[in-house]
Amino acid sequence: MKSKPILDIRDYHVSLWIQEMMTPVIRGVDLSVNRGEILGILGESGSGKSVLLKTFLGLMKASSYNITSGEVLFDGLSLLDLTLAERTALLGKEIAFIFQNPTQTLSPFKTVSWHFKEVFRIHGLDYKIEKVHEVLKDVGIQNITAVLNMYPYQLSGGMGQRIAIALAVVLNPKLIIADEPTSAIDASLKLKILELLSKINTKYNTSMILVTHDFDVIKRITHQTAVMYGGIVMSYGDTNDLFSKAVHPYTLGLIKCANALKGEAHEIYQLEGYPKSPLAFTAGCPFAERCAYKSSICETVIPKAESFAGGYYRCCNPILEGGFSAK
Numbered sequence: 001m002k003s004k005p006i007l008d009i010r011d012y013h014v015s016l017w018i019q020e021m022m023t024p025v026i027r028g029v030d031l032s033v034n035r036g037e038i039l040g041i042l043g044e045s046g047s048g049k050s051v052l053l054k055t056f057l058g059l060m061k062a063s064s065y066n067i068t069s070g071e072v073l074f075d076g077l078s079l080l081d082l083t084l085a086e087r088t089a090l091l092g093k094e095i096a097f098i099f100q101n102p103t104q105t106l107s108p109f110k111t112v113s114w115h116f117k118e119v120f121r122i123h124g125l126d127y128k129i130e131k132v133h134e135v136l137k138d139v140g141i142q143n144i145t146a147v148l149n150m151y152p153y154q155l156s157g158g159m160g161q162r163i164a165i166a167l168a169v170v171l172n173p174k175l176i177i178a179d180e181p182t183s184a185i186d187a188s189l190k191l192k193i194l195e196l197l198s199k200i201n202t203k204y205n206t207s208m209i210l211v212t213h214d215f216d217v218i219k220r221i222t223h224q225t226a227v228m229y230g231g232i233v234m235s236y237g238d239t240n241d242l243f244s245k246a247v248h249p250y251t252l253g254l255i256k257c258a259n260a261l262k263g264e265a266h267e268i269y270q271l272e273g274y275p276k277s278p279l280a281f282t283a284g285c286p287f288a289e290r291c292a293y294k295s296s297i298c299e300t301v302i303p304k305a306e307s308f309a310g311g312y313y314r315c316c317n318p319i320l321e322g323g324f325s326a327k
């Protein structure tokens with residue numbers, strides 16, 4: 001029997017103040033992260049990836065949003081009911097972050113060593129130098145003693161990101177959330193950082209959420225994927241199944257764009273149009289106006305979730321005759 005997921009998000013709705021109006025932005029998200037697995041969250045800019053994660057972790061200014069319904073369970077604990085002290089104790093220890101850019105993690109005026117000591121101090125733990133050496137070795141840092149004495153400006157982008165990853169891992173968190181961890185580094189290093197995250201996932205059995213715009217990142221290391229659009233999860237399920245036969249027209253569009261970018265398609269393809277602002281959301285499917293498969297019903301309802309690929313898709317006109325093969 002499969003164990004309970006480490007993170008379980010149910011019927012999650014969030015509104016934000018936008019132009020002085022409380023505006024629905026996350027409109028009913030259901031997602032799980034299985035223990036020891038990597039969930040990718042893929043979506044164009046503005047699809048709601050950050051608002052989804054930052055609100056249930058309490059990382060956005062409290063007065064800027066309202067969680068209007070839903071439940072978020074982390075290892076059985078209701079994240080939406082935590083006090084500030086409980087949340088502070090949890091973040092960095094049980095749930096750790098890797099940001100886009102190491103400068104979001106590292107203070108420019110402090111040595112690498114200071115950052116590790118600080119992680120232990122904040123959580124009231126004794127500093128364990130052996131553990132710091134172990135994780136720095138895991139992330140491929142050589143001359144560890146010298147690197148611990150360096151300041152962030154002395155590190156290359158790739159080294160900075162490896163150290164940010166080591167800082168996230170050092171307390172053995174149950175869940176790591178990585179927000180575009182490869183977007184600020186050279187393409188040549190991208191693969192190495194992805195391999196590193198995969199290695200950490202395997203060695204420590206750490207569950208992960210990987211937020212990205214990048215289809216290749218998703219395909220390379222995630223076990224499951226959620227494709228977000230307009231504050232909704234359009235499709236969610238096992239990564240291989242989800243992309244080997246695209247049933248959702250938006251997923252199909254993303255596959256075609258990725259293939260065209262890699263030069264694997266016979267023609268240039270791009271998704272016409274842009275995602276809607278939450279202020280322009282209607283009662284219908286947010287993707288309808290860009291969708292080649294739309295019919296009149298798409299303008300009137302947000303599609304129900306239909307089971308697929310160990311998860312679900314939301315579409316009134318799915319591509320069901322075997323789906324579109326991405327191969």
Ligand SMILES: Nc1ncnc2c1ncn2[C@@H]1O[C@H](COP(=O)(O)OP(=O)(O)OP(=O)(O)O)[C@@H](O)[C@H]1O
Nearest residue numbers: 016017018025044045046047048049050051277278
């Ligand atoms: N603090 C805020 N105030 C008002 N609107 C916001 C705020 N933060 C996000 N939004 C809006 O909410 C929607 C979802 O934004 P979000 O940042 O979650 O998207 P995203 O998918 O993370 O995009 P990106 O990939 O660019 O980070 C967008 O339309 C955005 O403009």
